[in-house]
Amino acid sequence: MLWGLSKLIDGEKPRMEVVGTARSCEEALAKVDQLIPDVILLDLDLDGKNALDILPALVLNQKSRVLILTAERKQATLDMAVLRGARGVLRKDVAAEQVLKAIEKTHRGELWLDRETLGRVFGELMSPVAAPKPSPETEKYAALTAKEQKIIQSIVEGSGASNKALAQRLFISEHTLCNHLTSIYHKLDVSNRLELYVYAIKHQLGNPQS
Known part of the structure; x- marks a missing residue:
């Protein structure tokens, strides 16, 4: 040939x-x-x-x-x-x-x-290139308000700090903090601060670059 x-x-x-x-x-x-x-x-x-x-x-x-x-x-x-x-x-x-x-x-x-x-x-x-579908955890985090994300970051940084200490650091009342936490628990499907802390560490939600 x-x-x-x-x-x-x-x-x-x-x-x-x-x-x-x-x-x-x-x-x-x-x-x-x-x-x-x-x-x-x-x-x-x-x-x-x-x-x-x-x-x-x-x-x-x-x-x-x-x-x-x-x-x-x-x-x-x-x-x-x-x-x-x-x-x-x-x-x-x-x-x-x-x-x-x-x-x-x-x-x-x-x-x-x-x-x-x-x-x-x-x-x-x-043909348009399909955008990668965000993970369920990314979608959950995106549903949080800027204030709720700030609270998660403070919880990660403060780890064992009390609600009172966290509230003072965030310049809000302890009652307001509890309301925010209730909303966060619901959105991320966790039950308490310990579960929230573990969840945040696992998915790197409290890192400034996340």
Whole structure:
């Protein structure tokens, strides 16, 4: 296959010519750095390894354009090749003139993709990335008021301090502190100050950076 492709392309001189060939991923990476070819005709199976893994590195020089030539039929794999930087996909059973035409168009900066593939890839690129869902504990803490969060921080810092001492430190009455604690217990699903302290330490709620 490699020999046949080389003969086919070199037969088009001076319009195009083969500047190098590679039989493994390692060799391909070395040759690209050395030769910086205009177009890379890439088989996804190089010496038993998946060339998808090296595809992004092959186009880092901003000049080389990758055209996939493969027998792979899994559409998800081919779509991934495009998402990783390939400009087009060719089946190994295409006619010789199609190979030459695809190389020429790829060199000109055009895409060699069927409409369905193009639609799927653009759809993937345009799909909004789902934000990571906050943990239940993060949601619980977010439900606390700024004052309640300050109280938790004081409890962590003061550990065994009495309610009276905590209230004085926070410049509130002991009765107001108890009301805040009742609200905190309810929101965090704990029963008393000891449970609140353990909960806060476990989830790092009393740290200034939390």
